[in-house]
Amino acid sequence: MISWLANPERFSRIFTPIRPYVGVAAALMFMWGLYLCFASPEDYQQGDTVRIMYMHVPAAWMAMAVYLIMGIASFFGLIWRHSLADVAAKAAAPIGAAFTALSLLTGSLWGRPMWGTWWEWDGRMTSVLVLFLFYIGYMALHAAIEDETRAAKSTAILAMIGLVNLPVIKFSVDWWNTLHQGASVVRADGPSIAPDMLWPLLVMALAFKLLFVWLWLLRIDTELMARRYRALRARLSFAEEGN
Amino acid sequence: MLKASLALLKRDIGLSWSRGGGPILAVGFYLTLMAMIPLSLGPETQVLARVAPGLTWLSLALASLLSLERLFERDYEDGLFDILRGGKLPLEAIALIKCLAQWIGTGLILALLTPMVMIILGAPVEAAGLSLVAAVLGSLSFALIGGVGASLSLGSRKGGVLIALLVLPFYVPPVIFGAGLMQAYLTGAPITQALGLLGAYSLFALALCPIATGAALRSALN
Numbered sequence A: 001m002i003s004w005l006a007n008p009e010r011f012s013r014i015f016t017p018i019r020p021y022v023g024v025a026a027a028l029m030f031m032w033g034l035y036l037c038f039a040s041p042e043d044y045q046q047g048d049t050v051r052i053m054y055m056h057v058p059a060a061w062m063a064m065a066v067y068l069i070m071g072i073a074s075f076f077g078l079i080w081r082h083s084l085a086d087v088a089a090k091a092a093a094p095i096g097a098a099f100t101a102l103s104l105l106t107g108s109l110w111g112r113p114m115w116g117t118w119w120e121w122d123g124r125m126t127s128v129l130v131l132f133l134f135y136i137g138y139m140a141l142h143a144a145i146e147d148e149t150r151a152a153k154s155t156a157i158l159a160m161i162g163l164v165n166l167p168v169i170k171f172s173v174d175w176w177n178t179l180h181q182g183a184s185v186v187r188a189d190g191p192s193i194a195p196d197m198l199w200p201l202l203v204m205a206l207a208f209k210l211l212f213v214w215l216w217l218l219r220i221d222t223e224l225m226a227r228r229y230r231a232l233r234a235r236l237s238f239a240e241e242g243n
Numbered sequence B: 001m002l003k004a005s006l007a008l009l010k011r012d013i014g015l016s017w018s019r020g021g022g023p024i025l026a027v028g029f030y031l032t033l034m035a036m037i038p039l040s041l042g043p044e045t046q047v048l049a050r051v052a053p054g055l056t057w058l059s060l061a062l063a064s065l066l067s068l069e070r071l072f073e074r075d076y077e078d079g080l081f082d083i084l085r086g087g088k089l090p091l092e093a094i095a096l097i098k099c100l101a102q103w104i105g106t107g108l109i110l111a112l113l114t115p116m117v118m119i120i121l122g123a124p125v126e127a128a129g130l131s132l133v134a135a136v137l138g139s140l141s142f143a144l145i146g147g148v149g150a151s152l153s154l155g156s157r158k159g160g161v162l163i164a165l166l167v168l169p170f171y172v173p174p175v176i177f178g179a180g181l182m183q184a185y186l187t188g189a190p191i192t193q194a195l196g197l198l199g200a201y202s203l204f205a206l207a208l209c210p211i212a213t214g215a216a217l218r219s220a221l222n
Helices: A008-039 A048-080 A083-115 A123-144 A148-162 A165-175 A195-242 B002-018 B022-041 B045-077 B080-086 B091-120 B125-152 B159-187 B192-221
Strands: none
Touching: A008 A048, A008 A083, A008 A195, A048 A083, A048 A123, A048 A148, A048 A165, A048 A195, A083 A123, A083 A148, A083 A195, A123 A148, A123 A165, A123 B159, A148 B125, A148 B192, B002 B091, B022 B045, B022 B091, B045 B080, B045 B091, B045 B125, B045 B159, B045 B192, B080 B091, B080 B192, B091 B125, B091 B192, B125 B159, B125 B192, B159 B192
């Protein structure tokens, strides 16, 4: 299945027509999610600021999920040498970096009224900041190596090494005493968060996921087109020299 | 194979000394940073004693970055790697040997200076032994992780800064453990946890980094 899809032509043929629908679905989900955010009750302790959560938590989830996707795509690119996997990993990086920055920013804005500080060097914030640095390093390395195949290989190795940070982020709230609360949605005994707040959170999470898929497909397609363009130009200038 | 490994190790250590640069540069940088700490924070001994372990480890990490750029670059450019690949040693072993040479040639010398730096900044003399052990362990992981960064950025023309960006996030855990270890020792708290974590991190680096470096070298050479 994966090898069958790894053909860039086939990939574009299947996913380019689907893409606009994903975009529309993301927009609708955001409208619904934002409505739910403002219709949901205030927190009895936090008041209105609890609504920051509906941005902060999905963004943080996506920050990790996108890195995981990048790591998996890099693995496929490195082992099976699917160039589409390289493109997919490269295309995901800036989106993941943006989600990470968003989760850090919203966290900072939320921390000020709740904890009385813009920033706290606790385990989770520090490890997410390191995740952001990994995204930056990944993009810088990709930009610094001109040869596309070599850049893909080197960045794939880097992305896979960086995967060690994900469990650190996930379990940081258990390993260190911190201001961040423990897991409250994905738990063995069911979510401990109130259903009134769980719903908007889940809808927003889905909206973020759709937004990512839409942007990702768009960036993959753009990259494939750019490569085709470069290949055509190279062939054209080669033909001109021949004449 | 052992003979080839030893020959390569000897050659690399010799090169780092004979061409100047390497250790002298790093040592000078380390000591300059040390001198700048009291100049920027003010010379009050109590303030300095409190920040001495952390800033010493930070300086050690930064000084370990310096000579990484040249770790593989020269041999990559003059084609030595192509000759070495024809021999019996796999690229992973070559990577490991070169990183060990970097550790012996630069890292260990920085580690030897670490107790002195910490004492000058105000840590008690009794902490010297422990700080040396910790710095030896830490500098091993710095050299091995540095090898990964150096091999990944081969042929990128942005060498130094790029390596720093790639490598420094991975220097964070040993800096935390190393500085935490000294802080624990100075406050009389138990030190086994931090020392164990620091050792574990270096051993992990010893096991995994040569594989990643070897893969990156292979991709650079093809």
